[in-house]
Amino acid sequence: MIRELAYIGVASPRHEEWLTYGTEVLGCGLGPRGGDGAVRLRVDDAVHRITIRPGDRDELLYTGWAFTNEAELAAYLERLRLAGVDVTPGTVDECRDRGVAELAWVTDPWGMRHEFVSGQHRRPGTFWPGRPLSGFVADDFGLGHVVLIVPDLAEANAFYGDILGFTLSDRVDEELMKVRFYHCNGRHHSLAVAQVPGKVGFNHLMLEVNSLDDVGTGLDLAKRAGAPVLRGLGRHTNDLMTSFYMLTPSSFQIEYGFGGIVVDDLTWVASTNDRPSLWGHELTEAGRTTAPGILHDAERVTA
Structure with missing residues (x-):
């Protein structure tokens, strides 16, 4: 079953403001910028968990839900297919962009996209908050x-x-x-x-x-x-x-x-x-x- 909320992705015309808001107010660490100029934020040793992409309007693009390993992910996706849910495999570029080993996604009844992943990339011991902070519960x-x-x-x-x-x-x-x-x-x-x-x-x-x-x-x-x-x-x-x-x-x-x-x-x-x-x-x-x-x-x- 699903283990945790791994990440979210949002589009926004004010994405650049997250460079200071995300670090100086929230206390997140900065992750590597996306190829499209996305601002990526960290709250722990995961390479990034919050992505704010350039966009013409504010929009929730996806939420990412992590599994313990690829076997549990595969079993879960098969159960969704048997329930009649349309499951779309993620591309290599999407996996690279999200910082995961495997990815597939579905939409809810109103079109909101949920991604299911395993193997989220981590860099142990590297998280550093953007301002003085005792840390996040993550x-x-x-x-x-x-x-x-x-x-x-x-x-x-x-x-x-x-x-x-x-x-x-x-x-x-x-x-x-x-x-x-x-x-x-x-x-x-x-x-x-x-x-x-x-x-x-x-x-x-x-x-x-x-x-x-x-x-x-x-x-x-x-x-x-x-x-x-x-x-x-x-x-x-x-x-x-x-x-x-x-x-x-x-x-x-x-x-x-x-x-x-x-x-x-x-x-x-x-x-x-x-x-x-x-x-x-x-x-x-x-x-x-x-x-x-x-x-x-x-x-x-x-x-």
Whole structure:
């Protein structure tokens, strides 16, 4: 089964701004530039995990999901094919670009691309943060988590849970926010899907750091750099993450947090929360006037 969120790729006309935003605010390390001029960022010894490519508009291009080895990847892809999912092998150039040994991809019912990989390239002992930072919670837990926007939670659960095999962690169910959270390792969730009728998109990427002081410093640096803070400091009900949300140069958000719980499938029971936060996470004025990520109108396609 899927082991972790390995990487994400986004297109943006403001990709160059990530050279400073990604390092001086987020504290990521710089990876090698892509052949197309892409900015690549590191959070651990993986060669890169965040890629921001040049593009005419902000767009989520792909998410990458890693497997322990090529045998597990091959077995998983065969199971998808037997379930009637159209699986496309990756090219040699795509593998080289993503920094992996093997790659195949599928699309969800609304056209969002998910890549399944093995053999992610690593350079042990080489990660160095872009600013003073105790480090990121990555490595065995992967990059962090992504929250995708979908028009229908039931259909999304049928695809991500029943077909792709993500395990439900829990739900948030309130009048204006309906979200399902899924895990594939000990991180409370590596994937979440939020329902926005008629829309598809990418809400946020969560990066978890090793200390609460790193979160506070990140908040100060975001304000100093003019990165709009969309939700103030708060703590979530489900994963107990203490975090804030800021707008990136490319329309999606970063949740920057500390202290997420680790789940154990032997004892974990999925629950339903009627509110997303124990305290805080209040919308700022920028949060009230900013779209919730990269959005476009939903158009169903064949997965």
